[in-house]
Amino acid sequence: MTLRKVNLVILVLLAVAFLIIVQRNLLNLSDFLHKENPDSGVILPFEAALSQTLRPDSRPRSGDEIPVLITAAEGRLGATVTAINSIYSNTKANVVFTIVTLNQTVEHLRTWLDEPKFKDIKHKVVLFDPELLREKIPQDSNSVEASKPLAFARFYLPLYFPEAEKAIYLDDDVVVQGDIQELFETNFKPGQAAAFSDDCDSSSAKGIIRGAGNQNNYMGFLDFTKDSIKKLGLRANTCSFNPGVFVANLTEWKNQNVTGQLEHWMQLNTQEDLYSKTLGDSAIAPPLLIVFYKRHSAIDPMWHVRQLGMTGAGNRYSPQFAKAAKLLHWNGHYKPWGHGAAFTDLWNPWYVQDPTGKFHPIRRHEDKA
Numbered sequence: 001m002t003l004r005k006v007n008l009v010i011l012v013l014l015a016v017a018f019l020i021i022v023q024r025n026l027l028n029l030s031d032f033l034h035k036e037n038p039d040s041g042v043i044l045p046f047e048a049a050l051s052q053t054l055r056p057d058s059r060p061r062s063g064d065e066i067p068v069l070i071t072a073a074e075g076r077l078g079a080t081v082t083a084i085n086s087i088y089s090n091t092k093a094n095v096v097f098t099i100v101t102l103n104q105t106v107e108h109l110r111t112w113l114d115e116p117k118f119k120d121i122k123h124k125v126v127l128f129d130p131e132l133l134r135e136k137i138p139q140d141s142n143s144v145e146a147s148k149p150l151a152f153a154r155f156y157l158p159l160y161f162p163e164a165e166k167a168i169y170l171d172d173d174v175v176v177q178g179d180i181q182e183l184f185e186t187n188f189k190p191g192q193a194a195a196f197s198d199d200c201d202s203s204s205a206k207g208i209i210r211g212a213g214n215q216n217n218y219m220g221f222l223d224f225t226k227d228s229i230k231k232l233g234l235r236a237n238t239c240s241f242n243p244g245v246f247v248a249n250l251t252e253w254k255n256q257n258v259t260g261q262l263e264h265w266m267q268l269n270t271q272e273d274l275y276s277k278t279l280g281d282s283a284i285a286p287p288l289l290i291v292f293y294k295r296h297s298a299i300d301p302m303w304h305v306r307q308l309g310m311t312g313a314g315n316r317y318s319p320q321f322a323k324a325a326k327l328l329h330w331n332g333h334y335k336p337w338g339h340g341a342a343f344t345d346l347w348n349p350w351y352v353q354d355p356t357g358k359f360h361p362i363r364r365h366e367d368k369a
Contacts, residue, residue, distance in 0.1 A: 065164070224236050306331050308322075348361070
């Protein structure tokens with residue numbers, strides 16, 4: 001009888017020890033998955049949101065969620081909040097924003113999003129981990145790629161939206177004047193993982209744009225003297241596309257391992273210098289152009305009216321056309337919150353003042369002060 005009791009006690013102790021070991025392993029696994037930042041209590045990339053989804057919109061929002069990814073760089077937060085405000089204000093769709101930023105920008109962004117104008121907008125804020133880019137971009141801290149790590153967030157779309165079938169990526173220097181539901185419903189050709197605007201789209205051909213401007217092609221982005229580029233069999237005069245606005249078929253993106261392909265070309269470029277020097281600020285476009293060469297669908301040109309940040313853009317589009325466009329993109333040097341950009345009157349209505357006072361648009365009347 002005594003021996004039986006001893007055996008029972010031993011079994012109980014073993015069971016307790018086993019449960020303690022299991023609990024510790026689960027806690028360690030949880031810590032690994034969440035990668036919690038001990039300094040800020042912030043959950044790092046691709047996990048729980050830093051800012052939880054806000055309370056339901058007081059206005060009815062219908063339909064399935066429309067995932068939208070946009071980045072938030074510290075010096076350009078005014079652009080991000082302006083884009084978000086324009087999207088939300090022009091649709092009744094159930095838009096959910098994923099805002100990707102860096103650790104030093106989180107508090108500023110949170111403060112801005114606490115403004116009453118944004119109180120009903122569904123969003124989450126996640127951190128981008130620059131470690132993702134290790135050995136995939138030049139290590140020189142002065143390089144374009146290293147100075148703008150958030151620009152590469154678009155390469156990792158499925159990580160931000162693991163359950164979604166489609167998502168929209170937008171640069172921060174846009175405003176949306178149409179219902180983004182239309183853009184989300186872009187049709188994909190079978191087997192294609194993304195839809196972009198070709199730089200030779202039909203707008204100029206239809207005479208909507210005054211002055212065709214310079215059209216970009218693959219030669220402007222890739223060095224066709226390099227063997228790795230030659231072997232691809234790309235035509236140098238093929239029209240490029242603009243990666244600042246696109247819709248992604250995430251099912252195909254994952255099936256084709258698009259992210260892995262993009263990382264391959266990024267890494268190879270660090271070894272072989274494959275990108276053309278014609279367009280110096282072109283670290284994002286080249287790998288996308290390679291992976292999606294003649295393998296992408298098209299979005300309606302009115303959903304990506306671009307080059308508003310280029311010199312002479314004001315002469316390229318008529319005011320009537322710019323006002324009718326569904327999406328305006330100030331790609332180029334001149335931004336609507338700075339000097340010299342065209343059609344700032346179409347950007348201004350969506351801007352919400354920075355409650356911290358750190359960001360404010362530069363306007364002509366201020367220049368004279």
